[in-house]
Amino acid sequence: MANNRTDGSRPADKPVRADDRADKNRKAKKAALLTGGVVIRVILIAALVVFVVTAASAAYRFGYSVFSRRGVDQEPGRDVLVIVTDRMSTGDVARMLEEKGVIDSALVLRVQKFIYGTKIYPGTYTVNTSMSGQKILRVLASGAPLPSESTSSAETVPASTAPAGK
Numbered sequence: 001m002a003n004n005r006t007d008g009s010r011p012a013d014k015p016v017r018a019d020d021r022a023d024k025n026r027k028a029k030k031a032a033l034l035t036g037g038v039v040i041r042v043i044l045i046a047a048l049v050v051f052v053v054t055a056a057s058a059a060y061r062f063g064y065s066v067f068s069r070r071g072v073d074q075e076p077g078r079d080v081l082v083i084v085t086d087r088m089s090t091g092d093v094a095r096m097l098e099e100k101g102v103i104d105s106a107l108v109l110r111v112q113k114f115i116y117g118t119k120i121y122p123g124t125y126t127v128n129t130s131m132s133g134q135k136i137l138r139v140l141a142s143g144a145p146l147p148s149e150s151t152s153s154a155e156t157v158p159a160s161t162a163p164a165g166k
Contacts, residue, residue: 065108066115069132072104077130084140086122093120093140102127102136109133 071077080100084093090113094106103109112133113120123143127136 062108065105066111066133069134071128071130071132071135072101073129075130077128079126079128082125082127082140084120084122084125084143088120088122090120097127097136102129102131103133109136113137 080102082093082097082100082102088096090110091106094103094109094113097103097109098106112118116134116137118137118141120137120140121143123140125139125143127139131139
């Protein structure tokens, strides 16, 4: 009987050599490594896609809130008394407004102040929860000192009552 098999199998009477087994083991390990590498790459790409989509969504929401023309509440909202002192930083004012429920985010107001180039002046203000961040900043900038207030008191005293030598 001739051992001419077309299916590639060994005849039962021919023993399997150790080299053949080692070769099969190497091929199986290589296939497993290739499959594992592909799976890891697919997982990494999927995680990267999820991260990019999440980051893009957060960036859009932040950008929308910076340029939004809506307030925390709908009209008529509620009036809130705000006192800004000369020792308060922009962050202090923004946190106070956030704590009082006038704005949603102190960070957004700080970015708006930077973008619009607004200066916040000390004073007592009434703001409304239906106001946008830009309107609130306009109110806080309305307390700007008049040119005569920014000069020294000696310069504002009438010439007839000014101290001698001035």
